[in-house]
Amino acid sequence: MSTFKVLQFNMQFGQVWDDADPDGAPVDIERTLAEIRSHDADIVLLQEVEHAMPGGAQPYPPPNYTYLSKSLDGYHGFFSYPKADPRELPFGIGLAIFSKTPLFDTSTRHLPSPPIEFEFAGEQKTPTDRLLIGAKTRIAGHELQLFNTHLLAFFMLNSSSEHHSDQRQLVIEQMRRHSGGPTLLGGDFNVSKHDSLVRQFAEAGYHAVQTHEVTWRRRPYVLDHIFYNRHLSPVRHAVIPTMASDHHMLLAEFTFAD
Template identity: 60%
Template sequence: MKPFRFLQFNMQFGQVWDAADPDNAPIDLEVAIAEMKRHDADIITLQEVERAQPGGAQIDPPPNLARIRAALPDYDCFFSYPRQDERELPFGIGLAILSRTPLTETERHEIPSPPVEFEFMGETKTPTDRLLIGARTQIGGREVTILNTHLLAFFMLRSSSGTHGSQRQQIQDLLARAQGPTLLAGDFNVSAHAELVAQYGKVGFRTVQQTEVTWLRRPYVLDHIFYNEGLHCVGHQVVPSTASDHLPVVADLSFVE
């Protein structure tokens, strides 16, 4: 059986990368869609699909997702917003899994955030909760579980997920219960990524790469594709791109016979 291709991409709601002024870079969803298309992936995991609205409002149906689905009609899709929260800041929100084969047994898990206080626009805030979604599909008659998450960036709050480890631990507990070939992808927002890799290695998961930077704002490896012993990574690439402030990660994987 030939390998299948997996694309992990934090698309930052379509805001392109401008090193001179990243916070005010234009939004061009077509650039993000072109990035998705050019890798010809069998499975795609996306974070920050939509932009959070004032007061935590969530547009339904999600407009960016609708454009993505129209542009990639051959993919099945599972999308979810996190729990609606009026504290939501105007950044990226929403997770999606796209697959060329039908998705079944979809799931979502709320991932609580601790009440770490931080300043934003002159006001004291606490972070909103995060999310993990999952689904199963069959590739070449073999079943695989796909998990997708986007964790809190504690380093932006002058803290760390090492100090506040509940989100990482919740996902580790899910991985420990995984049955059969399983993939976990996403933006883990862990600046000390070696600690994360070692943690998930304890329950049998490895990342396709941990040496190349995946975030353009700081030299961090934030984005990962983890896989367990039911799968083998035969190749990977961190893709140069200006479609987002995160670089796409592509992996070619095969099932262990």
Template identity: 70%
Template sequence: MSARFKILQFNMQFGQMWSDADPDRAPIRLSLTIEEILSHEADLVLLQEVERAEPGGTQPPVPPNYTRLKSALAGYDSYFSFPREDPRELPFGIGLAIFSRTPLRDPFRLDLPSPPVEFDFFGERKTPTDRLLIGATTTIGGRDLRVLNTHLLALFMLQSSSEQHNQQRQLVAAQLRSAAGPTVLGGDFNVSRHESLVRQFGEAGFKTVQDREVTWRRRPYVLDHLFYNAPLRPVSHAVKPTIASDHHALVAEFEFAE
């Protein structure tokens, strides 16, 4: 493999496709998710909301969607993790995965505690569960690359300020500041006013490949990003609309800058 590589960033919404008429009741078509992922022929694939949370927050020992993805993405190495198990979990997407054409090593996970803000969920008062950051290292064209993947709490959906409750972003920024070499961070950052996120991570030495094109169908927000540091140079990028999720796919090509 050359030192140039392609990354796919995709919140797959546990395989639930998009429906303009009724997005919350759209069918789950994991085959469509797999087709979308394979179509990009990416060297690295960063996925959020791989699984759907089960009642009571229980987590199956063999995650079904991840298992099917591993089978479909033959030739890729991978790493998956659920967030910390929590009975408060609501029936939305959870779980992060990294797929890589080159072997992954030194995987890690970091729990990102959620603030105790209350919100209404069908007439019941709830508090959010914790989120997650995962990572691993791979080698491409003889160069080591650290790969990070995260999915932050959507505070804007809870009528809460991501500036006031900034702890999750601070924990992620600390990981960026500790980066000793080429590093890329992908994810669904769930920040509606993304300028503050871009500025915060910029202070840690990271840029996003794009912050203009909307990446979410439900509201005109740029929620999905691929951040990179100075040892990397973006070659191209694109936001690819898809009906395989309520998020669009974000793809970018990089090369080593030094």
């Protein structure tokens, strides 16, 4: 049986975890790199690759992605920032896909955010748009469609993606277009009560590799997922605690069902 490994990781732009001062912890991209390398995954899906700059500036080339690309020998990569926006808050932005096999047919889909008002640093704000990226690769003679996303954290805005479902629905629509062949979706879905998300994706033909183990250090939520369709079979999975981010890693191994 030929299998391949997928690593899902919100790397929080390389900021390590410190129980005493999580927001003031240092950035250590070398530790991020070491964590990724240690799992020797065939596919790596990363969120919050870069640190958002003041005024929404997006440096090119993106520094963290560029460093990872040069350091991850034998991997092919694709990266995208979200739509540039001066409202961007100083957190993590940008998505990346790395693969040991060449990537092709890359795509970027912007996911609009609703104009929900919230307070940040004493000012009234509205959220910026989110992102879904895609790419194809070939593994063991099979064409594999990959997607990676990072949705808005509505729970941080005292709201819910069940009430503001457009981003989830746009991702579902994209996934349905690719249901005819092996397709994987990873990401930080930022859904605190994830049962409705899992049900919604199951109705569209995609199942989560795990729904019980917490993947975020700040609150006991399962935010990170890998979804797969009927053309793939999960062999094993593990949530892997790491001090290299405020998120844990999710590692899953698959085989082709067809």
